[in-house]
Amino acid sequence: MEYKSTRSKNVSGVSSAFAIKSGLAPDGGLYMPERLPHIDEKTLHALSGMTYPERAAEILSMFLSDYTKEELLKDCRAAYSEDNFPGGATQIVNFAPDMYSLELWHGPTCAFKDMALQIMPRLLSSALRKTGEKRTALILVATSGDTGKAALEGYKNTDRIKIQVFYPENGVSRVQKLQMATQTGDNVDVCAIKGNFDDAQTGVKRIFSDASVRAELDAQGVFLSSANSINWGRLAPQIVYYISAYCDLAAPGKIKYGDEIDVCVPTGNFGNIFAAYIANLMGLPIGHLICASNKNNILTDFLSTGVYDRNRDFYTTISPSMDILISSNLERLLYLICGPEATGKYMKELAEKGRYEISGEDFAKIKEKFIGYFADEDKTKSTIKATYEKHGYLIDPHTAVAVSAAEDFIKDKGKSAPIIIASTASPYKFAKDVYSALTGKSAKGDLEALGELSAMTGVEIPGPLRGIGDRKIRFDKVTDPVGMADMVMSFAKK
Numbered sequence: 001m002e003y004k005s006t007r008s009k010n011v012s013g014v015s016s017a018f019a020i021k022s023g024l025a026p027d028g029g030l031y032m033p034e035r036l037p038h039i040d041e042k043t044l045h046a047l048s049g050m051t052y053p054e055r056a057a058e059i060l061s062m063f064l065s066d067y068t069k070e071e072l073l074k075d076c077r078a079a080y081s082e083d084n085f086p087g088g089a090t091q092i093v094n095f096a097p098d099m100y101s102l103e104l105w106h107g108p109t110c111a112f113k114d115m116a117l118q119i120m121p122r123l124l125s126s127a128l129r130k131t132g133e134k135r136t137a138l139i140l141v142a143t144s145g146d147t148g149k150a151a152l153e154g155y156k157n158t159d160r161i162k163i164q165v166f167y168p169e170n171g172v173s174r175v176q177k178l179q180m181a182t183q184t185g186d187n188v189d190v191c192a193i194k195g196n197f198d199d200a201q202t203g204v205k206r207i208f209s210d211a212s213v214r215a216e217l218d219a220q221g222v223f224l225s226s227a228n229s230i231n232w233g234r235l236a237p238q239i240v241y242y243i244s245a246y247c248d249l250a251a252p253g254k255i256k257y258g259d260e261i262d263v264c265v266p267t268g269n270f271g272n273i274f275a276a277y278i279a280n281l282m283g284l285p286i287g288h289l290i291c292a293s294n295k296n297n298i299l300t301d302f303l304s305t306g307v308y309d310r311n312r313d314f315y316t317t318i319s320p321s322m323d324i325l326i327s328s329n330l331e332r333l334l335y336l337i338c339g340p341e342a343t344g345k346y347m348k349e350l351a352e353k354g355r356y357e358i359s360g361e362d363f364a365k366i367k368e369k370f371i372g373y374f375a376d377e378d379k380t381k382s383t384i385k386a387t388y389e390k391h392g393y394l395i396d397p398h399t400a401v402a403v404s405a406a407e408d409f410i411k412d413k414g415k416s417a418p419i420i421i422a423s424t425a426s427p428y429k430f431a432k433d434v435y436s437a438l439t440g441k442s443a444k445g446d447l448e449a450l451g452e453l454s455a456m457t458g459v460e461i462p463g464p465l466r467g468i469g470d471r472k473i474r475f476d477k478v479t480d481p482v483g484m485a486d487m488v489m490s491f492a493k494k
């Protein structure tokens, strides 16, 4: 399988190892497979008899043809081990009639990003070998909370790879800050930024495009790489769990092989929902893809009007991982629907005017499959409360946005097919907001909320968040955005 760019016909024939190593195509586009592999009912039957790591290796091998099956199986077994994901990599909870919550947060950092970031470092390690790369990779991450910790856990103690994470000093929750500040591993570094997430992100982008920094690093045998969801190595592992979830419903007869299901995904950068779309194009019977947004509802507007317009207010919400105005992976959908030339044109308009509009037939094609809903802050909170009171099921704010969208969808359509809702974070990762949604009172503090929520609901606190306040702080550096390049240089030398 070879890869090509979403933006022009000239970048093609790229190996999967090279696409994973470089992240972004040289024309600024994202890498996509040149064609999509096909699965049918026979494949689904066969996958049903396998464990999650075996299913993952099977599906990844369809996309990563320059990796051997044995390699992939070894990596998947290590990534999705019982140690990393106690009780299973994914767990499905049938919390209401025809509503299945696909819990993707049983990994080391209690958010779904572990599903990709536990396997991706292994894929990158092999990619360095396969492409004859002699230098060390330095992964730079700007994070608003979840990605940074998941990347640190995934990349810690990986040979010939270092990772450095920057987060906004006052822009992450106490739990998220402690998760990063107490990170273990000998190839990791964490630094707070005086500023907001945009300052951290802009700082990282500036370092990536600074030729003198790159040359200096190169002289030391180091090159920069990234871990965010524009990298195909992060997207491919996300296709697996939708196919796997279908098998988990079909095998015990909850659905019949061939039955259509709907899928609802709380969406920010459009990576997770796009993975479900790929599964569908491969042959997984999915009727509708429900795109759930919070108050930053740019995608809801896009899916109802065809106009993508980022010239709007930005809101900070209780589902912070979806507070995004530029959904990078939407570019991959545009590419599949409109082709590389039109995609290049739309992306140029987005960069220059912050806006683009897609035309009649292309828009109709998107609407055949995708439908968007959003939940504002009050709706998110009332959904957390109602889901707990009606169904006895405790959910985090991101999952609540999706549950609200799924309920809206059922209301609009009348009776629907079974819906798989991607549950993207443990409620304990956002315990303070969940506690206040349930009780109308505020908890004493972020850490106290963990205990209060658990005492109230009887739901256990996940292992990785237990006793987080007692762990040793390893990283307490803070820098101005201008000091970031120096931080990178000195960490690279270590």
Ligand SMILES: *Cc1c(COP(=O)(O)O)cnc(C)c1O
Binding pocket: 111, 112, 113, 146, 147, 229, 266, 267, 268, 269, 270, 271, 272, 273, 321, 322, 398, 424, 425
């Ligand atoms: C990253 C994240 C999302 C959004 O996923 P995208 O792939 O960016 O659309 C949703 N929920 C949680 C908890 C996340 O960490």
